Amino acid sequence: MKPYSLILFDYDGTLCDSRQAILATFPPTFAHYGVPVPPLAELEAVVSKGLVMGEAFQVLNPALSIDEVNEWVTTYRAIYDQDAYRLVECYPGAKDLMEHLVEQGKHVVVISNKGIRSIETSLDYLGLTPYVSLILGDGSPLLRGMPKKPSPESYTKVIQPHFDLHSGNSTLMIGDTSMDLQYANNCAIDSCWATYGFGDPEACRQLLPTYEISSLLQLKEVIP
Known part of the structure; x- marks a missing residue:
């Protein structure tokens, strides 16, 4: 770890x-x-x-x-x-996990190909917005003109400069589909496959994620 x-x-x-x-x-x-x-x-x-x-x-x-x-x-x-x-629900333990990460001094980013307005509305509705440092989605001004995941541009041109990161060694990407895991590989950062999500298991395993979790709460075992 x-x-x-x-x-x-x-x-x-x-x-x-x-x-x-x-x-x-x-x-x-x-x-x-x-x-x-x-x-x-x-x-x-x-x-x-x-x-x-x-x-x-x-x-x-x-x-x-x-x-x-x-x-x-x-x-x-x-x-x-x-x-x-x-109709959207947080996965069990989402709010507690986010609170834990922030208390540990971690920065949390939500990066999705979903429309930015939909993400922001949902995170507000579910009470998760206060724990998120940066929200990026389709239509975000910061991503204008950039290709979407799995292209690494959102990471190299927006996320890294935003947090003044000089390498990906301290970054972990958590996602449920092959798109997310390929994004992590393209960004040269570690990945964690959320097996409980929507992704095709065979396609996800082929991308050799660094970690696998079967619930959000398991992430506490991955992130010290």
Whole structure:
């Protein structure tokens, strides 16, 4: 174990259980455009890959143009932000863990491909915002023009300078999908796979995470 000082959390499937909120938002989005909703198994498959929502809609409805994809994402997020965020729950022990990390002098960052407004609304609603030093998501001004995870740019160009880090030795990324673990590998930082989340186990194991946890509370055993 290393004395990590900076802890990066993915949001969906890692810090918060948003599966029902995500799945509940797909049907009204498809209905808005008069398009049949794909089978539940297909919806769950795109969730398990940790795709950006635009990529998810390209998989679920390949006939969409780029402009149409962007429009669908806007509609999806409007529906999600209006009602579905109330379906999100913290994973057990999330608040206690965050409080513990801050008391230990750690900096906590939430880094996600989810829309920034949705993340901020949810963290406020769940009472987690006071423990987070930096929140980064799709639409964050700090990330404007940058590729999303698993590109390392959000880490090397935003997170490292923000915390005045000269190497990744003191940083740990916690995530549930292969997207998160690949992000950690690309950033040359240690990773912790949250096996309780949405990710595909085979894809995640292939990326050789530094640690595995089956619950958030187990993270206390990883971070001294």
